[in-house]
Amino acid sequence: MGEAVAGIVANPASERDIQSLRSALRVAGVGRVMVWTESGKIIGTVRRMVDAGASVLICLGGDGMMRAAAAACGDVPLLMLPSGSTETLPEPTVAGLAAGLLATHQVDADLVTNRATVLEVVTKARREIALNDVSVCSESRWDPASLTELYCTFAVPDGIGLSSIPGRLCPSPKSTVDGVAVSLGPVEETPYVVQAPIAPGEVRAVGVRGWSVLHAGVRVDLAAAGGSIALDGEPHFVLKSGESAFVELKPDGPWCVDVRAVMAEATRTGLLLGRKPQGAFPASHLVDAPFTA
Structure with missing residues (x-):
């Protein structure tokens, strides 16, 4: 299997969030991150990212950018982070980790994506x-x-x-x-x-x-x-x-990434632990565990 590829289309004013996404994607094992921050040409850009092998796409911007990305992403999972949204959104670093785990196939896409209408x-x-x-x-x-x-x-x-x-x-x-x-x-x-x-x-x-x-x-x-x-x-x-x-x-809109579901699955399977535990800790161990300052 070749290197994992992810694509980011974002408002150029979101440079800090873009850097957070890139860093988290790398930590999750993504080898190549393609970034587009220019206005316009979103549909063509997203299609080129798909053709280049992107296994997850992240869109950070306004509604127009979201619509264009959704129209062009095909069956590649799309993680949308609307700018200026009043909804509770995942922090970009967490979103990047989730997207990276999906791009590297460490998490089953069938468990953590939902097809939007x-x-x-x-x-x-x-x-x-x-x-x-x-x-x-x-x-x-x-x-x-x-x-x-x-x-x-x-x-x-x-x-x-x-x-x-x-x-x-x-x-x-x-x-x-x-x-x-x-x-x-x-x-x-x-x-x-x-x-x-x-x-x-x-x-x-x-x-x-x-x-x-x-x-x-x-x-x-x-x-x-x-x-x-x-x-x-x-x-x-x-x-x-x-x-x-x-x-x-x-009913055949984009496959949308559920960041909370990705991180819950990663936690369940121990993907973000340095060493996987052999078994769950008994409740008594959690209560009696010594604390040293």
Whole structure:
């Protein structure tokens, strides 16, 4: 077996985190680390990394970079570290160790990766994916106050962002294949009003007309002619009058690395110990073990 190869695509402002990742990957036994820190060309770069033999990819950046990496990584496990995320994320050194253990096949990928679902938006001229949500606004200038449709890959009660809207009405965990579709409108016209944290420090009253399960593989036409569409909360494109589009929840997204699962498996098998123990210590030994200052 040749040397283990890992790829990193990252925002150039994340130099310290990149160094932490590189150091941890080396400790785990990765022989070659490819790094890309330039803006643009992410899809082509990730594909070249895959062709060069990368057995794990790490993406450290914004939602646009994450979407591009997810679209290009194929079946190579992807570890995503969103910059500016409000979610609890693994520290880069720990993430690098986890990625390295996976790249060197010391941990079984089947035990520590999960296939994500993605939302694919298709128009006559383009095809784009979203990792978390697709939202439709009735205005050409995207505005949360004018949202009419929302589609999410998951929705949890303690979430933040647009998915927090269905998260308080019809939770759909990441572990399920199905997503959720929500019909929105002005608060004075809708039967439900949700107080949702759609962004850090911003809680809005959102009017909801209704919601339903979004099944994988089912195409839903978007009533967005003349309006705008956002991917993962970022305004992306405007549909001209008469132009059609549809969204589809697809179950064949990237294989995402569960850092906590990797480190738990490494601990269980003693991968990070200098000498593997012959057996577990009895509980009494843990209680009575002498301590010397």
